[in-house]
Amino acid sequence: MNDKLVGQPLVRKEDPRLLRGDGRYLDDLGRGALAAAFVRSPVAHARIAGIDVDEALDVEGLVAIYTHEDLPGRIAEPLPLLIPHPALTHPRTPYCLANGEVNHVGEAVVMVVATDRYVAEDVAERIRVTYEDLPPVVGIDQARAGERLVHQDAPGNVAAHSVQTNGKGDAHDAIASAPHRLALDLHIERSASMPMEGKGVLAHWDPDDRTLRVHSSTQTSTSVRLAVAAKLELPPDRVEVITPDVGGGFGVKIVHPWPEEILVPWAAMTLGQDVKWVEDRREHFTSSAHERAQRQHVEVGFDAAGRLLGLSVEIWHDNGAYVPYGIIVPIVTSTQLLGPYKVGAYRVEFTSLYTNTVIVTPYRGAGRPQGVFAMERTMDAIAEYLGTDRLAVREANLIQPEEMPYDQGLVFQDGRPLIYDSGDYPTMLRMIRDLVGWDGFEAERAAAAAEGRRIGIGIGAYVEGTGMGPYEGAHVKVETTGEVVVSTGLTTQGQGHYTSLAQIAADVLGVGVGDVTVITGDTRRFKYAVGTFASRAIVTSGNAVAIAAGKVAQKAKRIAAAALGDGISPEDLELVDGRVRRRADPATAIDLRTVAVLSNPLRYAFDEETKAATQFAAATGTGDEPGLEATGYYMPERSTFAAGAHGVVVETDPETADIRILRYCVVHDCGVVVNPRIVEGQVHGGVAQGIGGALYERIVYDDAGQLVNASYMDFLIPFATEVPHIQTAHMVTASGLNPLGLKGAGEAGVIPTSAAVASAIEDAEGLAVRRMPISPSELYELRKAQQARKEQVSA
Template sequence: MAALPKFIGQPIRRREDPRLITGEGTYVDDVKLAGMLHAALMRSPYAHAKISSVDLSAARKHPGVICALSGEDLAGRLPSLPCVAPAQNVPEHPALARGKVRYVGDAVAIVVATDPYTARDAIDLITADFDPLPAVVDAEKALQPGAPLIHENFGTNLAAKAEMTPPGFDKAMSEADKTLKFRLVNQRLTPTMMEPRGVVAHWEHGYKQLTLWSSTQIPHLLRSQLADMLKLGENKIRVIAPEVGGGFGAKLNVYAEEALLGYLAMELDRPIKWIETRRENMAATTHGRGHVTYVEVGFKNDGAITAIKAKFFCDMGAYLQLLTPAIPSFTALMVPGCYRVGALAFEQNLIFTNKMATDAYRGAGRPEACYLIERTMDMVAAELGMDPVQVRRKNFIPKDAFPFTTAAGLQYDSGDYEGALNKALAMVGYDKLRTEQAAARQQGRYLGIGVSTYVEICGIGPSALLPPKLKGGGWESATVRVEPDSKVTVLTGVSPHGQGQETSFAQIAADALGIDIDDINVLHGDTAIVQYGIGTFGSRATALGGTALVMALGKVQEKMKTIASRLMEVPPQQLIFTNRTIALASDPSKSIPLQKVVEAAYGYKQPIPGVEPGLDASAFFEPSGCTFPFGTHIAVVEVDPQTGAVKFLRYVAVDDCGKIINPLLVDGQLQGGIAQGLGQALYEETVYDENGQLVTASLMDYAIPKAQMVPAIEMANTVTPTNLNPLGVKGVGEAGTIGSTPCVANAVMDALKPFGIRHIDMPLKPEKIWRAIQEAKQAKKG
């Protein structure tokens, strides 16, 4: 047999793909069970209204309808949906609204019928009377005296308030030569994964066991919360996350439909399916961002930042979903970015509005912070007449200062911000570009060069950093099972849904055991098969789940070495795994086939005395800290002053996510992330009108980037490993999104500099840019 290559670091094509490119993957909607019923929901057309009555009689009489329920019918039968993150005011959150509806899309009633068409017909037969109330749409206005109250019992629309002004802050601010104050809007976004949510619930009465397929990022955490709500043992609920068609944080949640279907499957003793429509997905799956921030920055004449104060108004929506109030805390923590900011003070107001709840969305708090600090850097540069690159260099945390504790109190593991910046500047030809830009301006062309030097936080841990009510900490798990034929099964607690860990984890296991990648099967997303795990979010899967895998592999390796040393009569510490053998490190020709060791482990003939039979091991990795990937993105755009349209000329991305297991997957994560980030900068915005009606309720109205709206990205990496895990990996799932948004915004603002325009809020749509140009021209004339 040919010698096996090393797999880590190679651009291995994905092992997930053959089933997905042939249409053979199983998503929730592909699950079909005998006797399966179908559910549909009636949702509120009002943002804020009293429910006078819900008449289900016609729906119940409709042929094919099995049951129809309103919120009142469920009172006392299904507890509040969970919010596990702490907040001063956590409202009751019934799966079906009771008394009041609080956002457009709030579920009012559920119908279960023999087929989905009938279920939807029956929804139209429900007569519900609402008494509309004034809606609170704007988070800042929601705090004004006299604003309508969304949850009257709190006497306020404030969900929570957090403040931090460290001693010495005022002194730091007073040491500034100059200060700037400005307001930034980080607009609300709709995650828009291509597969809407979906649930199939199956109660096996004889076994008293509930199986629930859900398009989720967190099968185990979901199981724990459902067990509480449905009063079942965790060993009697099996949650399966089959193929999941994208999540981006919006499937890191526990939703009304998951609880409702579980409950009704048990009540009706029939399997039930619910598949979200796109309209529901836009209205009733969590949104992201939604911050208004007032920034005050103090700085020296040389560009050094002495102090930053940020006052946030964070739009929670009408209810608190699983982690809603936790998301803004990541923003506060990441405000200093990759800079030695002298001092940081912040105030955060988390505010209820009559809108869908916000929660994690790709980046989850960090894009807001990165946008804040990277726009601030450009504002300071513009004020001082300095090059934005120079301001960044002036403030960078130097590469020999790690581990570094920031003004926000976080300890960054490692970094070389200047290294990534220099590489990106060289790739784009920065100095030459600035010359070209000056020449273009002479010709009336508006080129803009935008830089962002981002840092973000991944692999959140240790466990103390996560809320205890989540019932899962900052750790991750893995099991490695060497089967009797030497094939290897890996069970991971993470729940990939496009990220490719079936491939990258196979690469890790293959190298460790000296076997072929094709001999490894990575399983995930089924709580009856996989040991408890936390799931896939926050760019944690490889740094934490990959490390748990390395640890489990280590335990299996130890046992195999013990057996091999007995069979070979050499000390175990001299043995290595190579080419399907266990061999003497000093002389690999002296070896024993792996299969012989496996046979001994399973006692084909007789077990090795003193060695427990079998060959599997589990490990749980608790990190000692978070990882901090970083990079530099540079966008070159041209703005057409006649139309306000923005055209990309170049986009250069230099990213450092530590060591790379599979460069193909890393590129894919970054490219997709960048597309989402520039979507926020230029196109995307969740719009509710003044009555709280959702204007962007379809893909016609909500502009996620299409193929021709995204530039070809020129990519490179620097590699600064972390020492917090043995793989040296940091995480890459959100980096592109975090780095790209301010980069593109800075580029557009740079293009508009000749007009004297300092700032326009995102999304930078042609109309907005055009208006700003007209206003600037008027102001000049006036």
């Protein structure tokens, strides 16, 4: 028997190609294509009074200039609302090009097509747009005030309002009658996915067979295909969408169709020439998507042991100027806030608000970091109030393993009930306690203090719904060369799918990982898929690959049994080392590639090998369809719930207020692990982004709605020097919801980082941290405010 490949920390098959610079990204394609550039709004909120292109017309190399008035048919209508929801009472989506009004800096107003991007930018610079300023709405406070409106027909700037309760009684009553009560006001600032590669689109129109080929740096080629077909009014079969290598997505590329994904193909069709648009960094900052910004008001009632009796959370969510992706982020915050805890009666209310800023759509974590921040700040506040250990308060509230599956009584982002399928949270907290050195920390703190150093320890725990539907599929084919080709509709943007999906297929088919080629994101190869987001790929596609490969294995056994004759039945056979062999007598075997030859009954022989499949050879038919291939789909009934806990030790400089992470520990449970090395890499990447969100990254708008730090000089993504060594420990509570027992791992690392770092800073400093991210300058202000309070008290 082969050693099972699932579970082995194999190195990623894709890395040598990517590390050698042999990757093929969007901008590597389309040499000779015309280039698009955009005139984007320099103001946050205005009516467009006029567009004057006169000065631009004589630039050599100009091909076309388009404004909203030039767009035909459905292209001139607003972009689709991708995820409608009953609570989303005032949905507004943008136009491909602004229709008389702009609602954020960076909104596309004019499209320029020219011989190259340099010329296109020269043209764009000469186009004069006259704006009549409207008062901008910037930030949650101004949006809530509702005195200025982003959309005149969205009163109070409210896009959506939602209340959920968990059916365990009235939360306000439970809080009012609890022995102890606390209230917290919390604030998370705006951040963004910031993939190294921005978006990009290349379109080729073939007028002879009336087919459109679109390359896009997206997280969902299949959905882009349907969206483009709908907007351009083409039959979907006339549209191919291919995703080349993608330099990161982190959520921003799941949004579709971006205006450029419609405009670039339309221009290519209109002009009869290939057109390419590659987003630059400044465009990405001001016209892609952001996330995170929320304010929260938490009220909690609890008993003397710190057990929650009632929890009420009110959330104000800044959704930016439009809501093309619906209200997924605040729904996720509202539901995943609960983490591994039983909270008694729960009520959560959110208001999703328009502002004159870039749209807000899921960024890795997708609302969970905010929810976990609220829950874990609350846990720490309770411990502080009761004077008890912070871990003890958490332990008092944990859902126990024997209570699984545990129904939280809410509706999750997939419209299904929020039921935790499995997990062992007490073990998880015990593991993080040991890993981070919780019990020995007071001695460590004292030793540091003796050197004049200040250190603190913090913790954060989370539960993450992963692997949601509706489905993913895969096509598995054994070539006559023995190569196994796995095609999924999924895209891939660094998650290691070429390796992890190959491990799954190889195990089922008894071949090596090197024999398996995985193809992703090409609608010519696989048309039905949802996309790579929400920590769902390995759960949904992984199981689909196993199902499809299983069908291929069965077919291989049927054909092999017929070929081997001798009364052998398919049940007697197994697939091992590239052969189909008799279990009882491994020498009785046939190569899998020969089976592939036989699977396609031939009239004509092309070479020695294919002779065996021709009509006068000995092969006996099995009645199967030709080809050693099969398609399989996995459709989860609901999400499966991964979990984890992070522990962190920070040092704060008593004088400069500089904040340094000394130790970062992760306990992580994503069910059965397909490839521990890849999971660990995903966790590391997530933690790095989490540290960005905790200490460095913030999108800053001024009062006029100008994004003042739209560059990598001032939007501070941590370097390797800012990311500490990360110690990781895995635990496995398999999911019973899917055949392989998998749970997702893509977002995990980023989720509790802000909570854990805030907890550690609080512990080091003895002051409350209610807003993240936090800079040394802000810590200095907090110290001063606390000093002032102390002096007031003593006076």
